[in-house]
């Protein structure tokens with residue numbers, strides 16, 4: 450079946466417009482839709498949900514992601530994100546500030562914002578962009594099977610859709626990953642679960658000691674650690690500062706083990722138990738919100754291949770990571786933005802070998818970066834140097850380039866680690882990689898390679 454269309458001007462072949470199907474309309478899928486429409490292709494998204502349920506949570510995007518949104522004309526004013534000025538670690542019992550990291554100057558230094566969105570606002574903005582660019586979204590369209598070699602996706606209705614290229618962006622529970630990677634790498638539980646909710650800031654500040662914590666302070670993280678239990682409550686504002694996003698990390702309780710999606714309810718009593726040794730001002734915060742949710746944290750080590758035949762995996766589908774450094778969504782946007790450059794229809798040919806070369810090039814560009822991000826996200830400030838050495842060894846399988854200086858870069862908000870992520874400009878990197886589109890091989894020593902290079906590629 451010929452799906453692609455050769456673009457000609459005055460009889461001269463200019464490139465090829467292809468039909469692309471995207472599975473999942475999360476950050477990765479919607480971002481890919483914007484990027485591939487901008488690259489000149491026909492795009493249809495298949496999303497299983499109907500988006501009637503609000504995801505009551507926030508998300509921080511750092512400059513490496515916000516510069517992509519800016520390029521695409523994202524409506525920041527409408528999305529109402531909150532710019533971050535600082536991180537504070539506070540003793541949850543005494544309210545004493547233990548550590549402070551200043552984010553002042555991040556925007557000037559990295560050229561874009563570090564700001565938190567209500568997830569619904571970010572999602573709505575991305576969806577509007579995708580639709581404005583002309584992507585077609587099918588809601589309530591669950592994909593139940595895929596045939597990577599043929600580029601076929603099967604919908605629950607029984608309908609089969611064949612595309613020139615399919616993008617799998619169905620998130621960390623993707624049941625098709627092994628068909629693409631040929632690797633059985635299951636998600637793992639880390640023994641922690643999270644109680645989460647959004648609190649109205651106005652009500653939080655009604656407690657006089659809570660008011661002291663936030664009044665007169667710049668926006669950003671205010672993280673409470675509770676020394677006795679080791680539980681942590683991460684908080685930060687979103688939606689113009691009207692809501693406080695809260696997440697209590699605690700040891701998974703037996704009945705929480707299987708709650709791995711975002712929609713399981715829990716009770717205020719449960720949350721208060723996790724905060725039992727905390728100051729009243731901290732315990733007051735969950736009481737200001739109506740609904741509490743719980744989910745159990747999972748992660749997965751990197752895959753060594755990300756495409757097969759006519760199917761490419763992006764976002765959490767292939768690089769599900771811990772939220773320690775706020776890079777999962779940022780990486781999903783980087784994946785998407787790379788598609789815009791590497792699959793620019795004016796440079797694509799209808800020859801199947803061209804698709805394979807580009808997918809190989811895409812792998813070489815993205816996998817070393819996303820795998821490194823995944824591995825770094827599984828580090829935390831309490832790691833010993835011995836464990837850091839192990840992490841570095843893992844990273845070196847994928848990536849040979851500059852890494853952060855240990856131990857200075859151990860903290861997730863430390864300057865070296867900020868430099869590593871926030872200075873990355875995927876568009877510049879992808880444009881550089883495009884110089885090698887005819888061979889599909891980045892040259893020896895190209896900055897992001899590691900030993901996995903030899904096993905990259907997704908041809909059958």
Ligand SMILES: Cc1cc2nc3c(=O)[nH]c(=O)nc-3n(C[C@H](O)[C@H](O)[C@H](O)COP(=O)(O)OP(=O)(O)OC[C@H]3O[C@@H](n4cnc5c(N)ncnc54)[C@H](O)[C@@H]3O)c2cc1C
Pocket residue numbers: 472473474475476477478495496497498507508509510590591592593618619620621643696763764765766771772774775776777778779780781
């Ligand atoms: C507690 C927590 C905090 C986080 N904080 C941050 C942060 O501050 N910054 C950051 O950058 N990242 C953060 N992340 C990570 C970030 O949320 C994810 O990396 C990001 O949402 C992944 O987007 P995605 O589009 O790949 O997947 P998803 O958001 O999971 O989207 C997948 C989509 O596919 C759909 N779908 C699934 N299966 C099918 C199917 N069979 N057929 C059709 N559709 C399907 C789903 O309904 C969904 O809409 C955090 C994660 C957690 C858990």
